[in-house]
Amino acid sequence: MVGIVILTGAGVSAESGLGTFRDKGGLWTKYDLSEVATPEGFARNPQLVHAFYNARRANALDAAPNAAHSALARLTAENDDVLLVTQNIDDLHERAGSNGVVHMHGEITRALCAVCEYRWDAPRVMDPVDTCPDCGTKATRPDIVWFGEMPYHMDRIIAAIEAADLFVAIGTSGEVYPAAGFVDIASTAGAETLEINLEPTPVPGRFDRVITGPATETVPAWVETLF
């Protein structure tokens, strides 16, 4: 099997009941992202930001992986040369059985000290008065990459894309950089590119191939073609 880099977005978890961001009724139609997903918003109102992510954490922990997560877990288990990168902060890939998932936008199940950068497993409910277990400062935040911050693991992801034969984007609108630019890096490096999404994203011709439909149907069917 060829070397594959897979990038997933909110669409892969949509059928597990977790809201996407930009679809009709999506999270960014209900919340002001500058208030809840930026360092400046957190500095202004940490209580509000913790409440927003406490709700995301409760939703994620109460959700179950779906057939798309399971198919990708089978693919990663049976092929050493697949890197699964996700923009999602939920742990549904892991709970479906995928190991080594690269969470470029962080993880809702992890906490981060804004002062000493110590990381630990987040409690179900976080609060601005929580203290860092390492340095004791009351500066704990969810381990989430906010707008204006650098996504995690970028060097590793770009090196893997440049070495891949196939780049696949699943359930992402392709509106948020740097992830939105991965397809261009893959094309320039000579990889085949495939988009799997509910509907094609608006820029035609950006991917070599497009498969449309709900992830729980399209992803297992696509994975099956690789075996």
Ligand code: OAD
């Ligand atoms: P978006 O909400 O922008 O896009 C979700 C995509 O999933 C859309 O293209 C939908 O058409 C598609 N979709 C919806 N339901 C689907 C289904 N059942 N099967 C397949 N596809 C489906 O979410 P992302 O692209 O993941 O970042 O958003 C990227 C980043 O923007 C997020 O990681 C988050 C957000 O702001 C941060 O918070 C830093």
